Amino acid sequence: MTYIINMQGVGRTFPGSVPVHALKDVNFMVSSGEYVTVVGPSGSGKSTFLNLIGLLDTPSVGTYLIDGIDPSTMGEKQRSALRGTRIGFVFQSFHLIGHQSAIANTQLGMVYNGVPRKQRITRARDSLARVGLSHREEAVAQTLSGGERQRVAIARALAGRPSLLLCDEPTGNLDSNNANSILALLDELHADDITLIVVTHDSEVAARGQRIVTVKDGHLSEKSQ
Amino acid sequence: MKRISAKGIKSSRMSLVDILGESVSGMMTRPGRAALTSLGTVIGVTVFVATLGLASTAAGQISSRFDAMAATEVTVTDQTSLPDLPLGVIPGFGDDPELAASKINGLSASGIYFTPDITTSEDNSVQGSLWPPGPPNAEKNSVSVDVMAVTPGFFTAVHAELQQGREFDIFHQTREEPVAVLGRATAQRLGLGTVEQQPTVFIENQPFSVIGIVDDVERVPMALTSVLIPDTTANRIWGAPGPGEGQVSLVVDTEIGAAQQVGAEIATAIRPDYPGVLQVQMPPDPRTLRDGINNDMTGLFMALAVVCLFVGAVGIANTTLVSVIERVPEIGLRRALGARKFHIAAQFLIESAGLGFIGGMVGATLGASTVIGVSLAQTWGPLLDPRTIISAPLVGAGIGLLAGAYPSWRAARTEPAQALRS
Numbered sequence: 001m002t003y004i005i006n007m008q009g010v011g012r013t014f015p016g017s018v019p020v021h022a023l024k025d026v027n028f029m030v031s032s033g034e035y036v037t038v039v040g041p042s043g044s045g046k047s048t049f050l051n052l053i054g055l056l057d058t059p060s061v062g063t064y065l066i067d068g069i070d071p072s073t074m075g076e077k078q079r080s081a082l083r084g085t086r087i088g089f090v091f092q093s094f095h096l097i098g099h100q101s102a103i104a105n106t107q108l109g110m111v112y113n114g115v116p117r118k119q120r121i122t123r124a125r126d127s128l129a130r131v132g133l134s135h136r137e138e139a140v141a142q143t144l145s146g147g148e149r150q151r152v153a154i155a156r157a158l159a160g161r162p163s164l165l166l167c168d169e170p171t172g173n174l175d176s177n178n179a180n181s182i183l184a185l186l187d188e189l190h191a192d193d194i195t196l197i198v199v200t201h202d203s204e205v206a207a208r209g210q211r212i213v214t215v216k217d218g219h220l221s222e223k224s225q
Numbered sequence: 226m227k228r229i230s231a232k233g234i235k236s237s238r239m240s241l242v243d244i245l246g247e248s249v250s251g252m253m254t255r256p257g258r259a260a261l262t263s264l265g266t267v268i269g270v271t272v273f274v275a276t277l278g279l280a281s282t283a284a285g286q287i288s289s290r291f292d293a294m295a296a297t298e299v300t301v302t303d304q305t306s307l308p309d310l311p312l313g314v315i316p317g318f319g320d321d322p323e324l325a326a327s328k329i330n331g332l333s334a335s336g337i338y339f340t341p342d343i344t345t346s347e348d349n350s351v352q353g354s355l356w357p358p359g360p361p362n363a364e365k366n367s368v369s370v371d372v373m374a375v376t377p378g379f380f381t382a383v384h385a386e387l388q389q390g391r392e393f394d395i396f397h398q399t400r401e402e403p404v405a406v407l408g409r410a411t412a413q414r415l416g417l418g419t420v421e422q423q424p425t426v427f428i429e430n431q432p433f434s435v436i437g438i439v440d441d442v443e444r445v446p447m448a449l450t451s452v453l454i455p456d457t458t459a460n461r462i463w464g465a466p467g468p469g470e471g472q473v474s475l476v477v478d479t480e481i482g483a484a485q486q487v488g489a490e491i492a493t494a495i496r497p498d499y500p501g502v503l504q505v506q507m508p509p510d511p512r513t514l515r516d517g518i519n520n521d522m523t524g525l526f527m528a529l530a531v532v533c534l535f536v537g538a539v540g541i542a543n544t545t546l547v548s549v550i551e552r553v554p555e556i557g558l559r560r561a562l563g564a565r566k567f568h569i570a571a572q573f574l575i576e577s578a579g580l581g582f583i584g585g586m587v588g589a590t591l592g593a594s595t596v597i598g599v600s601l602a603q604t605w606g607p608l609l610d611p612r613t614i615i616s617a618p619l620v621g622a623g624i625g626l627l628a629g630a631y632p633s634w635r636a637a638r639t640e641p642a643q644a645l646r647s
């Protein structure tokens with residue numbers, strides 16, 4: 001079968017007067033439906049790793065295939081489309097548009113992917129219902145609590161119907177109650193066969209994954225089970 | 226490891242309406258800032274529209290005045306000072322200038338007028354008396370007025386309106402009849418209320434029957450304060466004025482807009498042998514006046530408008546750039562959600578063009594209001610080319626587009642991974 005993610009010998013070096021080797025010789029494969037957590041100290045290269053997976057950045061060396069396709073052979077148009085239709089992102093700082101309503105934020109990604117307006121609204125409603133925020137549809141984003149904001153961000157990612165959900169420290173800005181309910185939501189998504197990659201520096205969070213990958217100084221390691 | 230081509234993947238797409246929606250929502254985030262940003266464009270477009278409007282209003286004012294009356298008038302006078310007149314060339318109008326002139330295209334009517342050489346008295350006085358009872362009473366009813374000898378065509382050429390009676394015609398002229406038509410003011414001064422019984426006035430003891438009173442003329446206003454008598458009668462009694470003495474004039478009424486052309490042809494038509502003996506006066510070309518206005522005043526204000534529009538463009542560029550920098554994380558997010566560089570650039574370009582467009586609309590409104598206000602105060606008819614008003618918002622949008630080019634390019638170049646690091 002085809003891996004949804006297949007990295008061979010991938011490295012990422014940030015050029016500069018002192019080049020930063022943020023990732024070195026990464027070999028990493030993920031099959032559809034897996035729940036992988038990536039753990040490691042701050043500055044170890046976790047976000048860089050996730051950005052490469054999500055096509056927000058390109059490797060300096062090595063090959064990366066997503067769904068068996070080499071994104072380096074694609075134009076900017078198609079890479080954007082692939083991001084918009086197959087990949088969902090959730091960030092530590094939510095990245096909502098503060099003055100817009102929860103439902104408007106949820107629709108934002110679909111706007112770029114040519115989903116017709118009517119369908120956009122139904123899908124946004126469904127996604128908000130999925131994260132338990134039906135009653136907050138019209139609330140302006142900046143009036144929401146941290147936990148609610150992260151739920152809206154997850155709803156926004158889900159509305160694009162991704163097969164791969166990438167979360168970078170999704171609970172980093174939340175108290176333990178809110179963090180736990182977000183993690184419970186991720187478990188549900190995993191049960192729904194969404195492929196999950198969750199980056200965290202918290203080993204408790206990391207323990208929820210099926211596979212735990214550790215990044216240290218740009219090197220990736222995984223304890224085999 | 227199996228490789229699959231990228232063919233199956235649809236490219237990222239977004240409708241124009243959606244791009245517009247994102248841009249409008251961006252502008253509405255900070256309405257106060259948007260308003261201030263547009264201010265430069267508003268001022269520039271206001272000056273632009275007001276200048277063009279006031280120039281065309283003023284030009285329209287001038288041309289309506291000239292086109293209506295003066296532009297149909299030509300006056301021909303015989304020259305007095307002709308030092309190098311060749312031997313054998315006789316100055317003056319020649320035999321029948323009215324007939325010669327009537328052949329010119331665009332000429333409606335013409336008439337000769339001159340002041341007869343009444344030398345017997347110190348002051349050209351006219352004695353008026355009601356008839357009957359009869360002989361003039363120099364003590365009682367004598368007033369001093371001008372006497373004008375005119376041809377019948379004069380009445381048509383000056384658009385004379387009669388209050389009473391009739392004008393003299395070709396029969397009076399050929400028979401050298403002692404008839405007179407009084408100007409309104411002269412009749413009043415003589416106390417003549419009616420011409421029904423053909424009262425007699427005396428000019429230097431020569432009796433003239435008054436057959437009509439002129440109420441108004443549109444040119445040669447002197448006729449209203451004069452006694453008008455047939456040219457032939459004046460010539461019989463006091464002698465014809467000598468040619469080349471500058472006394473005889475021909476007033477010409479032309480069709481609308483034909484004055485320039487008639488004026489150019491008339492001297493040659495009357496004196497084909499030597500047109501230089503006649504002096505032709507015609508109104509200034511209204512187009513020259515209009516151009517004069519456009520050049521002087523308009524040039525200055527247009528320069529001002531361009532400066533304002535430039536300042537407006539810099540303002541929009543600056544605000545859009547600040548907005549791009551502020552929204553770097555948002556740009557990164559949009560890219561992560563599937564936006565192409567093109568979508569990001571288009572969003573900011575439309576935002577800046579929109580600011581310019583709104584500035585242009587407000588400016589067009591203010592400019593048009595200025596033109597209307599000034600026109601009302603001056604009781605002019607406001608005149609503003611609709612193309613000016615329609616183009617104003619487009620000019621504003623164009624300025625916004627130019628101003629937004631660099632910030633939009635910056636926005637599109639934002640690296641999504643970097644932008645999302647905050």
Ligand SMILES: Nc1ncnc2c1ncn2[C@@H]1O[C@H](COP(=O)(O)OP(=O)(O)O)[C@@H](O)[C@H]1O
Nearest residue numbers: 014020022041042043044045046047048049643
């Ligand atoms: N755009 C960049 N330019 C230069 N250095 C970078 C850039 N992005 C990340 N780095 C460096 O790469 C290393 C890994 O960063 P990052 O992946 O963000 O770590 P983590 O997410 O694990 O905290 C760090 O040393 C960071 O300073």
Ligand SMILES: [Mg+2]
Nearest residue numbers: 046047048168
């Ligand atoms: Mg990180």
